[in-house]
Amino acid sequence: MDFRKKTDYFMRSLFLKLVLPFILLNGAPFLISGQLSVSTNELKINVDGKGRLTSLKDLVHGREYIPAGLAAPLLTIRCHQITEEPACLELDTKNIGVVILKYPENAVSVYLRPINRGTHMVFEIIRVEPERKVDMVIWGPYPTSITKTIGEIVGVVRDDDFAIGLQVLNVKTLGGYPQNDEGSDMSRGHVAEKKDFGSILQAYCLDRTKARKITVWADNFPNMPVPPIPGETVVGSKIALFGCPSEKTLDRIGEIEVAEGLPHPLIDSIWAKKSPVTGRSYLIADFTETTIDELLEYTKRAGLMSLYTMSPFISWGHYEIDTVSFPHGVEGMRQCAEKAKAMGIRLGAHTLTNFINTNDPYVTPVPDPRLAKTGYGLLISDIDDIVTDIPVASPEYFDNERANWLHTVQIGNELITCSSVTDTVPYLLQKCQRGAFGTKPSPHTKGVLVAKLLDHPYKVFFPNFNLQNEIAANLAKRFNETGLSQMDFDGFEGCLASGQGDFAAELFVKIFYDNLDHTVINGTSISKPFYWHINTYCNWGEPWYEGFRESMQEYRINNQELFERNYLPNMLGWYLLTETTSLSDIEWMLARAAGYNAGFALATDMESLRKNPDTGILLENIREWENARLAKAFSDEQKKQLKNPGLEFHLTRISDNRWNLFPYHQSQDYVYTRSIRHSGKPIKTEWIWQNTDDAQPLQFKLEVEGDTGIVRNPSLEIDHDHLIVFPAELKPGESLLCEGTTTARIYDSKGRQVATVTSPNEIPLIHTGNHTVRFACDIDGNPPPKVTLNFKTIGEPERAGGN
Numbered sequence: 001m002d003f004r005k006k007t008d009y010f011m012r013s014l015f016l017k018l019v020l021p022f023i024l025l026n027g028a029p030f031l032i033s034g035q036l037s038v039s040t041n042e043l044k045i046n047v048d049g050k051g052r053l054t055s056l057k058d059l060v061h062g063r064e065y066i067p068a069g070l071a072a073p074l075l076t077i078r079c080h081q082i083t084e085e086p087a088c089l090e091l092d093t094k095n096i097g098v099v100i101l102k103y104p105e106n107a108v109s110v111y112l113r114p115i116n117r118g119t120h121m122v123f124e125i126i127r128v129e130p131e132r133k134v135d136m137v138i139w140g141p142y143p144t145s146i147t148k149t150i151g152e153i154v155g156v157v158r159d160d161d162f163a164i165g166l167q168v169l170n171v172k173t174l175g176g177y178p179q180n181d182e183g184s185d186m187s188r189g190h191v192a193e194k195k196d197f198g199s200i201l202q203a204y205c206l207d208r209t210k211a212r213k214i215t216v217w218a219d220n221f222p223n224m225p226v227p228p229i230p231g232e233t234v235v236g237s238k239i240a241l242f243g244c245p246s247e248k249t250l251d252r253i254g255e256i257e258v259a260e261g262l263p264h265p266l267i268d269s270i271w272a273k274k275s276p277v278t279g280r281s282y283l284i285a286d287f288t289e290t291t292i293d294e295l296l297e298y299t300k301r302a303g304l305m306s307l308y309t310m311s312p313f314i315s316w317g318h319y320e321i322d323t324v325s326f327p328h329g330v331e332g333m334r335q336c337a338e339k340a341k342a343m344g345i346r347l348g349a350h351t352l353t354n355f356i357n358t359n360d361p362y363v364t365p366v367p368d369p370r371l372a373k374t375g376y377g378l379l380i381s382d383i384d385d386i387v388t389d390i391p392v393a394s395p396e397y398f399d400n401e402r403a404n405w406l407h408t409v410q411i412g413n414e415l416i417t418c419s420s421v422t423d424t425v426p427y428l429l430q431k432c433q434r435g436a437f438g439t440k441p442s443p444h445t446k447g448v449l450v451a452k453l454l455d456h457p458y459k460v461f462f463p464n465f466n467l468q469n470e471i472a473a474n475l476a477k478r479f480n481e482t483g484l485s486q487m488d489f490d491g492f493e494g495c496l497a498s499g500q501g502d503f504a505a506e507l508f509v510k511i512f513y514d515n516l517d518h519t520v521i522n523g524t525s526i527s528k529p530f531y532w533h534i535n536t537y538c539n540w541g542e543p544w545y546e547g548f549r550e551s552m553q554e555y556r557i558n559n560q561e562l563f564e565r566n567y568l569p570n571m572l573g574w575y576l577l578t579e580t581t582s583l584s585d586i587e588w589m590l591a592r593a594a595g596y597n598a599g600f601a602l603a604t605d606m607e608s609l610r611k612n613p614d615t616g617i618l619l620e621n622i623r624e625w626e627n628a629r630l631a632k633a634f635s636d637e638q639k640k641q642l643k644n645p646g647l648e649f650h651l652t653r654i655s656d657n658r659w660n661l662f663p664y665h666q667s668q669d670y671v672y673t674r675s676i677r678h679s680g681k682p683i684k685t686e687w688i689w690q691n692t693d694d695a696q697p698l699q700f701k702l703e704v705e706g707d708t709g710i711v712r713n714p715s716l717e718i719d720h721d722h723l724i725v726f727p728a729e730l731k732p733g734e735s736l737l738c739e740g741t742t743t744a745r746i747y748d749s750k751g752r753q754v755a756t757v758t759s760p761n762e763i764p765l766i767h768t769g770n771h772t773v774r775f776a777c778d779i780d781g782n783p784p785p786k787v788t789l790n791f792k793t794i795g796e797p798e799r800a801g802g803n
Helices: 003-025 246-260 292-301 329-342 465-482 492-498 501-514 553-565 583-596 606-611 615-630 636-642
Strands: 035-039 043-047 052-058 076-079 082-084 088-091 099-103 108-116 121-129 136-144 149-151 156-158 162-168 192-195 198-206 212-216 221-226 238-245 282-284 306-309 346-349 373-378 390-392 408-411 414-417 427-430 449-453 486-489 521-524 571-576 599-603 649-655 658-666 670-672 685-691 699-705 710-718 722-725 735-739 743-747 753-758 769-780 786-794 798-801
Touching (some): 052 136, 076 108, 136 162, 149 553, 156 198, 156 246, 162 198, 162 246, 221 373, 282 292, 292 306, 292 606, 329 465, 465 492, 465 501, 571 583, 583 599, 583 615, 583 636, 583 649, 649 798, 670 685, 685 786, 710 786
Parallel strands (some): 282 306, 306 346
Antiparallel strands (some): 035 043, 043 052, 076 082, 076 136, 099 108, 121 238, 136 198, 149 156, 162 238, 192 198, 373 449, 408 414, 408 449, 649 658, 658 798, 670 786, 685 769, 699 735, 735 743, 743 753
């Protein structure tokens, strides 16, 4: 053996004995036949010599999950609108544990550090040459053959046996696929996405070091100048890929969070994603130092998790405490939080993420230069402090009436509102109010910038990127000082005002989270992949638009599957408790909550709680239904029935962890149309109705259908000897509900209670068996409306809970 061969043999032996074990032990990559092949505990990942992901193999069941012929680039780059996949994968001989992806068309090399953690595989960009040439990188999209469950927010696809997931490991790496220049996604999520062949997993990262002019916030603000963020290149973008048996998925994500330093919030020492608190219901009512005790008692009586106020701050931005409600300021709020904590109740407060009120110190009396601007114009002549027509070099930005609610510009330290801008030279901002929002009118010289402020229909302004980060810290500081422990990132989309897309949104929440000194459970209406790790629940569905049972109901129900496939607790949204809310409505909602194992928010106020004669009954029923739900008292078959919005139920407690679940039974619909005797008197219609349940007071619902006319004084004669008349007038779309008492409720066409009416007659007891019902009413209209009646009885109970 010559010297060269002896040397080669010695070096190979040394590598196999010393270097390779070190590399494998430390999770560094090792190229075999030009390919990167690594195996975590349950997933084998293969990247070929061209930098393509060719295998995602389930090592538990021996199944390949990349569809045949669908190898995907490990990392795609975009340079000046030219997208390129890698041409080759090489081992970096100068740096152990680093591989190089090469892109010859753009003459770019990307250095990746793959690390095998055992539970998952990490890929991180550690260097790019030349760095600033790359505008964007795209991880994937990685194809899989999995179709059953697609977790679009959490980034996991799974079937009955196995799950494959992609986790973004920092805020700069955005889950999904780039849809626009700002890097935003207004959908619920696209980290995982269903395809004809199965599904894909994907993420991306933008270089933000260059000044840009782009369209911002869903086409609202075109050609908006977006300042650069120094140092914010694609270097550092980082993802994790993992695979595991489906039942281990959530635990695996928790392990990844801990291993990679992701947010891993705990609630009472339990990881938030597995805490029973995350799906609990809460009360929304504005408390004060004076009313806190009474409202906490209502909250406790209903067995709810927290009490949540909508308006604790004078303004958003600095979040100063409203001293009308809290005369002792921060200390008064903190004492309220301590009272709540002593009762085992959380205290929460609502904000609108990064919105800034016009009375906040960031706006008045001296506006902060970091308020978000949609664009700039130049002042083309000197102006004094009273002129009301202001000349600008161009109407651009000032003429955007798609998104221009406050019509406000900033010149130096003055804010000015304008009614319009002329569309011909000279371009004039017209009918200006000088010194708007408490700022000081001032003279301004030719050539200074006239900045159009970015605003919103809620009549607020927004921060730029730097100010937004400060506001996130302000919010955390206020929660630390007061001890508040619940909030919602309502208006989360406001972070798009910075022009930095979802990166700004993810960073806002991270700054808030990183600055907290205690756990703050939090919700949102818009989800993001990195925020998923911080987010406690999503509880949206607003009660303002229709009746109790109708407002956004389809949206609420559709959300349940989204929550389940993304490992989020089921939540039904907000419902209103007013002075007229009935037990039947509350129990209708509680049955849906039990069926979906979903929490909810009950929005109310002190006046409604005091005036509703059934408040005590409502709160006690809420407590029992919630106790049963949280105790998992309902069988799968019962939950299936409870999900049905056409069914109603009543629940009573027998003993600890044991309840009776009573079903309500609905009769067929009985329809009455106008018939007139020769004498001109209306003819009564006679029906036979069978009560198959035990004897109980008569209950029925009467609905008026049609386009015109009025129904007056509906009457029912039961078994020829008991007459009930309700002196009421009902228009088409309205309904009358009698629930076994002489006082009936009248609802409008949207299901909102608008009145009550009392019958002078007693409500009869309806025994088991057949009953003759004769119905009549006065009807006007051409064509006349028709009346539909439906009778309701309560049946025999089923047991829920313990034996």
